[in-house]
Amino acid sequence: MAPPTAAQVQCIRQVVLAGLGDHLARRVQSEEMLDPKWVNGYKTPLLDEPVFIHPSSNLSKTLPQFVVYQEIMETTKMYMRGVCAVEMDWVPKLLPQYCHFSAPEESPAPWYCPASGRVRCQCRSTFFRVNWKLPSVEMDYPEGLERYKLFAKFLLEGQVCSKLKKHRSCLLSSPSTMLKTWAKLQPRTEALLQQLVSEKVDCRDTLLCTWKKNQKYLLSAFCQWIPESLHEDVAKFWPPL
Known part of the structure; x- marks a missing residue:
């Protein structure tokens, strides 16, 4: 052999x-x-x-x-x-159950992964109770409201559905508004966030499954982000697959 x-x-x-x-x-x-x-x-x-x-x-x-x-x-x-x-960099990837992970790092900022359709981030890691420092590792963004907000931002930017990119310049607010501490003051941010949370949509696969059940899902929420003159045009191609 x-x-x-x-x-x-x-x-x-x-x-x-x-x-x-x-x-x-x-x-x-x-x-x-x-x-x-x-x-x-x-x-x-x-x-x-x-x-x-x-x-x-x-x-x-x-x-x-x-x-x-x-x-x-x-x-x-x-x-x-x-x-x-x-190798040291294998440890957090192959033994996550023995590692402690920090909150997502600010640099690089969380991003949308086109291959997996999920929000990703980078976290520092340490091993077990001995707290050995290990390399930072790329992983899915932790579950929670912040992940919904990030997914909403990437959706508005056209990263999740490329058909929405053509309306990026027409948005009435910046997609980054979803992440602001004062976002609740904007009805359009709350409308989109609530619809995502209600169906537990924080990744592309779940979004596609929800559209199979309800083709009008998110249409009304998205229309709050664009001028009324574009509502009819958007409704014609919705869902933006």
């Missing part, structure tokens, strides 16, 4: 990480080296003492920053057995 390719090796390492998430270990950082016993050691979320890669392992020569292990055996030291090197 031929040796696995680099791509196959990466897939195997990711599968191992996904299955051994509670056995993740991080190489001790220089600022944490308060005792000589920690030299070349690894910290785990489950133990207070350092663990090590056995000298007979090839990984003892490189000491990867993150590894997962099958078990720990104690001889002269506590050694990890069945060790596999993993």
Whole structure:
């Protein structure tokens, strides 16, 4: 049998990480080296003492920053057995259940993903109770009213339905009004938001399903955003698929 390719090796390492998430270990950082016993050691979320890669392992020569292990055996030291090197940026993606995520970052601002039809954002991440800092990760915007507001903004901009782009310049308010703290003072923002929330529409798939049941869904709310002279034209092509 031929040796696995680099791509196959990466897939195997990711599968191992996904299955051994509670056995993740991080190489001790220089600022944490308060005792000589920690030299070349690894910290785990489950133990207070350092663990090590056995000298007979090839990984003892490189000491990867993150590894997962099958078990720990104690001889002269506590050694990890069945060790596999993993990449730090895989952790929040493959082990979200062990991570804490921050509120969505302001930069980059949340965006609409045409491929998934969902509102996406970037969040900082940390691991488990040890709070190891991990890379920021792209993810769906958290559920809640803010996600409806963002979806409404992208809908008005024509990002969700391209047919609405031609009316972007005719809008009576900027789509970003949906995100303002004073948005409730604008009847048109409340009308659109309430209709989205009432049908739990915060992504493209749900919107398309709702239009299958009711082709006039959102028509009256959208018409509040454009001059009355355009209402008849918009009604002719609604829903804007």
